[in-house]
Amino acid sequence: MSYCLNPYCSRPQNPDAANFCTACGFRLRLGDRYRPLNRIGRGGFGRTFLAVDEYKPSRPLCVIKQFFPQNPSQQDPELATVLFRREAMQLEQLGSHPQIPELLAHFEQAGYHYLVQEFIDGQNLVQEVTERGAFTEQQIWHLLDDLLPVLEFIHHHHVIHRDIKPQNIIRRASTGQYVLVDFGAAKTLEGTALERTGTSIGSAEFTPPEQAIGKATFASDLYSLGVTCIYLLTHVRPAELFDTEEGTWVWQRHLDRPMSGVLASLLDKLLQGPTKRRYQSVEAVLEDLHAPEIVTGLGVVAGERGERGVVQAASVKPELPETMLPEEERSLNWRCQHTLTGHQSWVRSVVFQSNGALLASGSGDRTVKLWNLEGELHRTIAAHAGWVRAITTSPNGELLASCSNDRTVKVWQWQTGELVQTLNGHTDWVRSVMFSPEGKHLISGSQDGTVRIWYVATGKLLQTLRGHEHWVTSIAVAP
Known part of the structure; x- marks a missing residue:
């Protein structure tokens, strides 16, 4: 169907391939490119249409916004025109963000102002x-x-x-x-x-x-x-x-x-x-x-209100009564060995170096901290521009990898804290990262719905696995 953009048309529905409205003669395609399919919204200053871009082979959907005040006598038409043009400028400036619609076009046709923007399916x-x-x-x-x-x-x-x-x-x-x-x-x-x-x-x-x-x-x-x-x-x-x-x-x-x-x-x-x-x-x-005591939709950070940014090297007491546990487990007496303080936000991930010499922690304060087993801070790495979501260690204990809301994966030297590689390519937060068993490859999972495989030595992207319709929050590698 083609939908007529004339606000006063009595029969706006038209055949798919029509170029002019059969009822009023109004040109159907906007800019000889965008074909309205149906009206999807109406507000005080205009109407909104679902449309298709006929210039592109894939014929992607888009949205047409038509400036048409519903109550001209009660509105300031000059103000409304300014606001409509301003929206086009705002979208042009801000539309590079993945969570703001991209501006595709802005022009005037048959006395009406239009802007065309990305269609958000949802x-x-x-x-x-x-x-x-x-x-x-x-x-x-x-x-x-x-x-x-x-x-x-x-x-x-x-x-x-x-x-x-x-x-x-x-x-x-x-x-x-x-x-x-x-x-x-x-x-x-x-x-x-x-x-x-x-x-x-x-x-x-x-x-x-x-x-x-x-x-x-x-x-x-x-x-x-x-x-x-x-x-x-x-x-x-x-x-x-x-x-x-x-x-x-x-x-x-x-x-x-x-x-x-x-x-x-x-x-x-x-x-x-x-x-x-x-x-x-x-x-x-x-x-x-992101205070550490908050329980968010992303997981429990701390069960009770406490100090900010605390890592505790401890184990939880068994939930079963002692008499129900196997004999060899009844003598276990779990206790806190060290409390590691220093992070300024919640601690999201911890990992031991494969040789057990150091412990690393990643935090919402955008840092990775390295600790020795006596609980002393060995090094602080200003790791990312966003929250550190997950960290992992290479099998040989030489490398540490971190992923972040800044959409990157970074590889570091355990001993020096030096940056080895920055892996760019994900279009949304990276939530999971893992080395392959031989340590040559790094695998990352992201909110963009992809799993990506990287060659650690060069940082080259080897493969992108697609198919998930939602976030990839966990990954595993077969031995």
Whole structure:
């Protein structure tokens, strides 16, 4: 089907190969290239269509956004035009990020403004919560863990999104990643722009007080993200989660299951009305999100609240009563030998050197630390630009490999801490890494759904194994 872009057409559906609408004569292909298939959305400033790019042999899907104010008498048409053009510029600037749609084209045709952008195959979070029910605490941890770095990226480009809400967050079907869309309300801050009053914009239920009077800040996006989270946790409209008499959020009354105090505290700080009481930056939220005592969707870091960044060389007491254990195990008396302190964030992975001389630990503080068996710090390696997800050792005990959220795998010398190789190629976080039994190859698994095999001596990528539809979080190598 071809769908007519004329807002006033009485019969917009047309045959697949038609070039002009049979009802109104409107040209069907946009820019003689993009063919609309059907309308998928409608908002205050325009309409959205699913389309196909007929210039490319694979005929990939894309999205067409048409500027068409629904209530011209109630809207400022000049402002709307500026916002629409601004969205194109925002997407051109930010679309290099894998969790922001790429801008494909922006032009005018038959008196209407259009932009064409990457199609994100997946459901937005309103659709997801309607279909599957309220989010669990674990799902909220994962949402924050995945989406906050995207906000960090746009804020570092001096952009405030100003319309974060469940409808504008899509979970990509192929990878499970959350994608932030619709930059039509975004604002670029330059110089002293933060001090100037701007336009009130955004979706009312998700908009913080300062943004409602035209004084949006970076913390405004964090507030909207917090409201999004409590909506997903309760599947209740934000207006019903706010006590107007007391001026406070009462979202926890609507939960179906108990929630950890850590997440509740984090969300309450995101939802503070006065901006001084709210998180001021994404980095501050991430610091609390990755505190070692937090139990996240990525795993338990510490069972009890304790010191930050602690590695304990200990073993857990058997859970079975002693009388139920074999005779040879009844005499075991597990005790802590050393507590190794120094990491500034959660400890994600530990590994012994194959000869048992050293212990390595990888952390969310982006470092790898090497310890001797007396518990003394031997060396600190500033390993990655992102969190260290996993580490492994070569069979001969000479090399150590680490992988990270920065999408790289790095190989180090155990004794000197010198960098041997940096392996680039993954397009998302690398979550698992392992040497082959003979030590010549390194295998990595990533959130991009691939397993990659590398030749250690040169860092050359030998093979990419595809087929997974979601993250690869664990790998193994046959002997």
